[in-house]
Amino acid sequence: MASITLDNVGKVYPGGTRAIGDVSLDIADGEFIVLVGPSGCGKSTLLRMVAGLESITEGEVRIGDRVVNEIEPADRDIAMVFQNYALYPHMSVRQNLEYGLKNRRTPKAEINRRVEEAAGILQLAPYLDRKPRALSGGQRQRVAMGRAIVREPAAFLFDEPLSNLDAKLRVAMRLEIKELQRRLSTTSLYVTHDQLEAMTLADRLVVLNMGKVEQIGTPLDVYRKPASAFVAGFIGSPAMNLVPARAVPRLPGSAHAGLLGFRPEDLVIEPDGPIAMKITAVEELGAQRLVHGEVGGEPMTVTMSPQAELSDMVHMSLPAQALHRFDEKSGRRLD
Amino acid sequence: MKRTIFSNQLLPWLLLAPQLAITFIFFLWPAAQAIRQSFLREDAFGINTSFVGLANFEALWNSSQYLNSLKVTAIFAVSVTVLSMGAALLLAIAVDRMMKSTRPYTTLLVWPYAVAPAVAGILWWFIFNPTIGVLPYVMDRFGYDWNHVSNPGQAMTLVVIASAWKQISYNFLFFVAGLQAIPASMREAAAIDGAGPVRRFFDITLPLLSPTTFFLLVVNIVYSMFETFAVIDATTEGGPAQATNIMVYKVYFDGFVGQNIGSSAAQSVVLMLIVIALTVIQFRYVEKRVEY
Numbered sequence: 234m235a236s237i238t239l240d241n242v243g244k245v246y247p248g249g250t251r252a253i254g255d256v257s258l259d260i261a262d263g264e265f266i267v268l269v270g271p272s273g274c275g276k277s278t279l280l281r282m283v284a285g286l287e288s289i290t291e292g293e294v295r296i297g298d299r300v301v302n303e304i305e306p307a308d309r310d311i312a313m314v315f316q317n318y319a320l321y322p323h324m325s326v327r328q329n330l331e332y333g334l335k336n337r338r339t340p341k342a343e344i345n346r347r348v349e350e351a352a353g354i355l356q357l358a359p360y361l362d363r364k365p366r367a368l369s370g371g372q373r374q375r376v377a378m379g380r381a382i383v384r385e386p387a388a389f390l391f392d393e394p395l396s397n398l399d400a401k402l403r404v405a406m407r408l409e410i411k412e413l414q415r416r417l418s419t420t421s422l423y424v425t426h427d428q429l430e431a432m433t434l435a436d437r438l439v440v441l442n443m444g445k446v447e448q449i450g451t452p453l454d455v456y457r458k459p460a461s462a463f464v465a466g467f468i469g470s471p472a473m474n475l476v477p478a479r480a481v482p483r484l485p486g487s488a489h490a491g492l493l494g495f496r497p498e499d500l501v502i503e504p505d506g507p508i509a510m511k512i513t514a515v516e517e518l519g520a521q522r523l524v525h526g527e528v529g530g531e532p533m534t535v536t537m538s539p540q541a542e543l544s545d546m547v548h549m550s551l552p553a554q555a556l557h558r559f560d561e562k563s564g565r566r567l568d
Numbered sequence: 569m570k571r572t573i574f575s576n577q578l579l580p581w582l583l584l585a586p587q588l589a590i591t592f593i594f595f596l597w598p599a600a601q602a603i604r605q606s607f608l609r610e611d612a613f614g615i616n617t618s619f620v621g622l623a624n625f626e627a628l629w630n631s632s633q634y635l636n637s638l639k640v641t642a643i644f645a646v647s648v649t650v651l652s653m654g655a656a657l658l659l660a661i662a663v664d665r666m667m668k669s670t671r672p673y674t675t676l677l678v679w680p681y682a683v684a685p686a687v688a689g690i691l692w693w694f695i696f697n698p699t700i701g702v703l704p705y706v707m708d709r710f711g712y713d714w715n716h717v718s719n720p721g722q723a724m725t726l727v728v729i730a731s732a733w734k735q736i737s738y739n740f741l742f743f744v745a746g747l748q749a750i751p752a753s754m755r756e757a758a759a760i761d762g763a764g765p766v767r768r769f770f771d772i773t774l775p776l777l778s779p780t781t782f783f784l785l786v787v788n789i790v791y792s793m794f795e796t797f798a799v800i801d802a803t804t805e806g807g808p809a810q811a812t813n814i815m816v817y818k819v820y821f822d823g824f825v826g827q828n829i830g831s832s833a834a835q836s837v838v839l840m841l842i843v844i845a846l847t848v849i850q851f852r853y854v855e856k857r858v859e860y
């Protein structure tokens with residue numbers, strides 16, 4: 234168990250690509266932090282810097298109260314779950330679980346105890362003597378988790394561990410990971426590009442964009458009060474509508490020059506509402522219906538009940554408290 | 569995969585004919601001839617031939633020269649294989665580590681493979697030549713007397729290095745490809761699991777490389793036993809005192825130079841059996857043993 238601290242951390246790859254610029258983050262002991270952002274924003278890079286698989290160009294990473302910048306991955310007391318699981322294909326499940334402990338000269342009895350315990354928690358007991366290739370995707374995922382658990386490390390690092398599973402299994406494993414982390418209360422840093430996964434797992438979210446932190450906060454804080462237009466558009470599904478104020482002149486905030494943001498589910502259908510949208514496409518999701526259209530030349534989306542009648546146009550209004558305002562240039566939130 | 573259906577029964581055979589003809593003329597026919605002649609004996613003038621059963625094989629078994637050749641071949645094949653694969657693996661690991669700058673390095677290492685073995689042999693002959701070579705001169709300077717024309721150990725060293733050298737780049741390419749096929753995350757996971765570089769190599773890299781290693785093992789043994797003819801011919805001609813007279817060279821020497829067709833044929837039949845055995849082992853084990 235330990236806290237993790239990033240102090241003005243930066244990363245420039247050999248060749249000059251800047252992947253991370255000036256990230257600071259305090260992760261409390263036992264906290265579940267999710268790094269989320271679009272592909273290529275530097276999530277994996279940041280995680281791998283904490284793991285010790287990538288050198289740290291600038292700043293300082295501390296695990297507990299130890300600066301680990303120059304410390305080997307093996308000595309950082311962390312365990313990592315990889316996207317492709319990185320199981321050793323020539324070793325049985327048991328050997329996979331034991332490997333990290335054997336290298337650390339853990340006594341045989343202790344190794345057995347931990348392996349049995351992890352196998353029990355993850356329901357791997359029947360598969361201990363199989364090779365990874367004889368396991369299903371979900372079982373392999375569990376072995377990867379097991380390999381992290383048996384080490385009883387100060388922190389877990391996850392790099393998109395669920396992205397190779399089908400949608401249903403992903404939801405199930407998501408719950409299991411959350412449950413497991415609560416039970417072990419081990420500090421965790423989890424990378425994903427799936428905002429739903431991020432919302433459900435995180436104690437706190439870190440939204441990254443182009444190597445910079447856009448916002449840090451609890452999932453609900455980030456959802457309710459996105460710190461920038463980028464976060465607003467990234468967190469929440471369907472994505473928030475972001476339109477220049479001049480496109481919707483009859484909205485309450487439109488006097489202000491800038492970007493207006495409002496979630497599709499916050500729009501209220503009203504026959505003489507101030508927003509008139511020309512419908513261009515409809516997506517049926519079963520429980521609700523996503524209606525896409527155009528207002529003043531800007532694309533917009535609204536969720537409607539599947540029973541509602543549809544014509545070419547839909548009129549809507551927006552409660553004042555559902556409106557977010559952002560600076561047009563910097564994209565920062567204006568309050 | 570797309571399946572082509574021929575309506576004409578003859579066409580497929582016609583299309584295959586050139587390949588079949590080549591296989592027949594250059595492989596099956598000579599092989600059959602060798603098997604036939606291994607049971608015959610010609611008199612000294614090549615006029616009368618008689619059927620002698622297994623006498624040619626028995627003679628081989630009782631010939632100390634042939635048994636010596638077996639021993640020489642074994643030493644030679646093992647040395648060439650170990651040297652060429654070991655050197656190639658070391659280079660491949662070095663390259664795998666700094667994969668960024670791979671391109672120029674790999675191309676540099678490919679060219680010796682393109683050089684015909686004879687040229688490689690002659691090159692080495694020149695380098696090592698006791699009278700005009702560079703190396704003996706240098707070694708003489710350091711007080712070492714190099715003469716592979718009279719020293720059996722040095723002659724063996726010469727042909728081993730010359731043969732292995734040509735094979736290194738071929739092995740190297742396969743090893744690099746094999747190493748590249750191992751996901752980086754596997755080694756990273758092992759690093760986090762507390763395995764140092766040496767441990768990682770023996771616990772992770774080497775086992776995952778084993779299909780490549782086994783394939784190369786067979787290829788290199790076959791190479792050193794059969795394709796090194798030109799190297800031997802260009803440098804030592806089997807000498808001194810039979811020290812480098814490997815089996816293929818002895819087949820040639822006894823048959824063409826010594827004109828002992830029956831014995832030479834029997835020797836090539838033995839070689840054929842060895843190739844068949846190696847091939848069977850390769851097919852059997854490549855799928856069974858060396859998997860993970």
Ligand SMILES: Nc1ncnc2c1ncn2[C@@H]1O[C@H](COP(=O)(O)OP(=O)(O)OP(=O)(O)O)[C@@H](O)[C@H]1O
Nearest residue numbers: 246248250252271272273274275276277278279426
């Ligand atoms: N070894 C490397 N050398 C140079 N640039 C790299 C290297 N690895 C990553 N990058 C660059 O750094 C940036 C961040 O990459 P990173 O892998 O951290 O993204 P990511 O957020 O994990 O994306 P994804 O969701 O697709 O995995 C990208 O622009 C990428 O091209």
Ligand SMILES: [Mg+2]
Nearest residue numbers: 276277278392
């Ligand atoms: Mg990534």
